[in-house]
Amino acid sequence: MRRIRVSLQTKILGLVLLMSFFIIGTLASYFMIMESRQIEAQDGRLALEIAKTVATMPTLIDAFQSKNPAETIQPLAEKIRMQTGAEFIVVGNREGIRYSHPLKNRIGKKMVGGDNERAILKGESYISKANGSLGPSLRGKTPIRDRNGKIIGVVSVGFMLRDIHEQMDNRAKEAGGVALLSFLAAVLGSALLARDIRKDTMGLEPYEIAALYKEKRAILHAVKEGIIAVDRAGFVTTMNQPAKNLLHIGGSVRRMKVDELVPASFFYEVMESKRPKLDREMVWKGRTLIVNSTPILDEHGEVQGAVASFRDRSEIERMVNTLSEVRKYSEDLRAQSHEYANKLHVISGLLQLGAYEDAVEFIRAESASLQNQHARVFQNIKDSKVQAVLLGKLGRASEKKIHFDIDPNSSLQSLPKYIDLSRLIVIIGNLLDNAFEAAAKAQNPTVLFFATDLGSDIVFEISDNGTGIEQTMLGRIFERGFTTKTGEAARGFGLSNVDHAVSELGGFIEVHSNPGEGSVFTVYLPKGEE
Template sequence: MVKVSLHTKILGLTLSLSFLLILLLTSYYTYMNGKQIVEERGRLALELSKAISLMPSIIDAFELEEPSASIQPIVEEIRQKTGAEFIVVGNREGIRYSHPNESEIGKRMIGGDSKRAIEDGEYYISEARGSLGLSMRGKSPIFDENGDIIGVVSVGYLVEDIEKQVFKIISKELVISLIALVASIIGSYLLSKSIRKDTLGLEPYEIANLYKEKNAVLHSVQEGILSVDSKGMIASMNQRAKSLLGISGSVRHTKIDGLFPSSPLYEVLKTGEPQFDKEMTWKKKTIIVSCTPILDEKNVTGVVASFREKTEIEQMINTLSEMKTYSEELRAQTHEFTNKLYALSGLLQLGEYEEAIKMIQGETSELEFQNQIVFKQIKDTKVQVILLGKLGKASEKKVIFEVEAQSYIDKLPEHINLSQLTLILGNIIDNAFEAVYGTNLPIIKFFATDLGEDIIFEVSDNGNGISDEDMPLLFERGFTSKEGENPRGYGLSNANRTVNELGGIIEVQNGKENTVFTVYLPKKPLGGEER
C-alpha cells in the first residue's frame, strides 16, 4: 500500500474543499444574481408601463384622429431616458400607436400576451417573442375617464440584453472565485508547510511509531520518569514514577505541585539549565532527581525529570560491597588452607607422620561435617554461597561458626534473589561477628528450615547482648552502638527493609547467654502466587 505524505494529504484535502466551496458559492450567487436581474427588469418594465398608462397625455391622445402622432414622441423620449428596449402603446384591438421602429406603427402587436390586460384589466409581467425578439415585458391596461379599457401599454427588455448583463456579473464572480482559489492554494501550501515544520518533517505513521516506542521505553526503564510543560502541567508519567510517588490513575494535565518536589522543575523551566543527581526528601523517601529541559529553538517548553529512590541505590552499593566482602573472605580462606598445607608439608619433611595424620584427620572430619550440612542439607546455592563465605571469615577471625545439624532447606522460590539474601543474612551474621568480638569463646550458630508456609533463618551468638535502651532503635536507619570514626548503622536497617519487602518479619530474642535473630520469609510472593 502506497503511503501518501502528510503534505500531499493536506494540500489535496484543502484544495478539494476550497474548490468545492468556491464552486457551490459561485453557482449559488450566479443563480441568485441572474434571478434578481430578471425580476428587477420585469418589475421595472411593469412599473414603467403603469406610469405611462396613467399619463393624461396618453389617455387624451386616444381621442385624437391620429393618436400615434401624439403618443410616439412622448413614449420614445421616455424609452430613451429609461433604457427600455421598447415601449409600445396599442388600442383594444392591439393596433400599435408607438414603437421604436416607426414602420411598425399601425400594425398589430405581436406576442399574444396582451389579452389579460385588454380584457381583464390586469397588470402583470410576461415573457414573449415580438418583432424585436424574446423579451421580458410589463403589461398595463389604459383606462379612460369612465373606467373603460381603451388600450394597453407594453414595456419590454430583451432577454438577450438581460443575459449579457448576467454574464458580466458571472465574469466578475469567476474572477473573484479564481482569486479565492489561488489564495486557497497558497494558504494550503503554507499550512501544510507549517504543519510539516511543527511535526519536524515526520509523517503521521512515523509519529505514531515514535509514540509507541516512547511509551515502551518510558514504561520499561526502572527509573521514575515524568515530563511537564511550560506551565508545570504533567504531560506524561511512567508506571515506575507512579509507584515511587504513590499515585494511581491518570494525572495527565494535572499540576505537578503536591505530587512531586517541584522546585527543581520550575528552576529548570526558568533557567533552561539541567540539574543532575539532586538529593531530595519527599513523603519520607529520599530520592535522587535529575532534570533536563525540553528546548524548542531557544525557548524552554518543558522539563523531563528522572528519579530513583536512594535506598535502591544504597541497596545496589551494599550488594556490591557484600560480594566484594565474600570474595575477600574466600581469599582469606584459601590463604588459611595454604598455610595449613605448608604446615603439613613441614611435618612430612621432618618425619612427624603421626602428627601429620592427626592434622589431616582433624581437618577432614571438620570439613566433612560442615560440607555435609552445607551441600547436602542446604540445597539452595544462594544460601550455600553466603555460608561458605561466612565460614571462611569465621576461620580467619577464630570464631566458631556452626551450621546446626537439624538445618534443612530446599531450593528457594524465584522471587527471593541473591542480593536480597545477601542483605538479610549477610548483615545479620556480620552483626553477630561484631557482637562476639572480644569474648573468650566466640560462638555463632546458624539454623535454617523451610517446613510450613515460611522459610526460617535463625542466627544466634554468645556476645554481650543488646541493651534494653537499644532494642526499640535496633532497626532504625543510622542507629549504631559501635564507636569509632565511621560508624555505619545501616546493616540491620537494610536487612529489616528487605525482609519487609518480601512480606516477612524479623524477631529478636535478647537472652542472658545468647542473642537470637529469627527471620521469617513467606514462600509465596506478595500480591501473587509463587512462580
C-alpha cells in the same frame, strides 16, 4: 501489494482545495442563477412601471381623441424612452395599431408579438416575453383607459433579451473573478495550513506519529522505573504502571493535578529553572525514592512541561550491597583457598624433612578441626544459603587467625523463600566481618555464631570477645556513615545496611555490649513474610 503513502501535507492540501472548489463553485453557480433571475425580474418590473406611468399620462389619453394621435404620442414616448433607457415604448390602440415606435416607418402598422390580448381584453398589467419587430424582448404591458375607465389602447415597454443576457454575462464574469480569487486564497491558505500542521508535527507523517505513540506506550510499560509527565500547568499527561506501583496510586490519573498525587515541588522547580534535577531523594509512604526530573522544551526553548523518573532506593542499595557482599564472599573463598595452600606447604615441608609423624599429626588435627566445623555447619544448619556464607567466613577467620565457632546448639532448617540470598549476605556477612575486626584486637580472638528457628522467629546471634562498644555510641551505630574507626575512607555503611535489610524483612536487631567485654548482635526475623 505495497501501500502507497500520501503525505499529510498533500492530504490536507488536496482536501481543502477540493472542499474549497466545491463550496466556491456551488456558491458561485447559485449566485449567478439568482443574479440572472433578479436582473430579469428587475428589468421586467421596470418595464411594467414605465408602461403604467405612460398609460396614465393625461396628454397621452387626450391624444387618443385627436385626428392624428401619433403626432402627439410619438415625441412623448421617445422622450420617455431616452430618459429611462428602455429599448422601445410602443403605444397602440385597441386594434394594435402603433402610435409610437423607435422606428418611425413602423408607426401605423400593427403591433407584433401577439401578447396584447390580456391587456386589451382583460385590462391586466403583466410582464411577458415575445419576439417583436426588433427581436426577442422582455415586455411590460398595461392597458390605457380614458377618463371614463374604458380601455382605449395598450402601452408596451420592452428591453431586448440580448441586452439582459449581456448584463447577466457581465455579472457572471464578476462572480467568476471573485470565485477565482477566493479559490486562489483557499490554495494559499491551505498551503500555509498544511505547512503549519507539518511544523507542529515536527515533519512527521500520521503513520510515523502512530508508530511513535505505540513505541512510547511499549517503552513506558517495559521500563522498570516509574515515569510521570506533566504539562506546564502541572496536569498529568503520562504515568506508567511502575510509577503507580511505586507511588501506591490506583485508577486513571490523566488530567489530574500532580500535586494531588505526590509531592510535586521538583516538577515546578525544573520548569522554572529549565534545568534537570538528578538523583534527588523523596520519601513517600515509607519508601525512599530516587527522582530524576527534566523539563520538556519546545524548539524555541519554552517550557511545555516536565518528566520525572522514580526508582526505589532500596532496590538500588540491595543490588549494590549484593555486589559488595558477593565480592566479600569471593574474598573469603580466596582466603580459604590461600589458607589451604599454606597448610599444604607445611605438609610438603614436613614430608621433605622426613618428619612423617609430625605431618600425619598435622593432617589429623586439621582434618578433625574441619570435620568438627563442617559437621556443625551441615548437621545443624540445613539452609544452603547460610551454609555457603558460613563456609566462606570459616576460611577468612582461619586466615586472620580468629577462632570462629558454630554453636553446637544451633538448629536451623531451610529459610522461607522471602529471605533471599542478597539480604542474608548483607545481614550475616556484615555482622561477622564486624565481629572479626573487633575480635582481632583481643589476645585470643574468638567469634561465635548461633542460629535457631525453634520459636516463632528465626534468630541469628553473633558474639565476639573484642573491645566492645561505648554505651554512648550504641544509639548511633546503625546511622549511615557513623563509624568508630578513623583514618579510613568510605566506612560506616555496614551496620546501616544490616539494619535496613532486617527492617525490610520485618525483623529487628538487639545489641548488647560493654567496653572490654565484647559485643553480641542478635537478629530476629519473622518466619512469615510481613
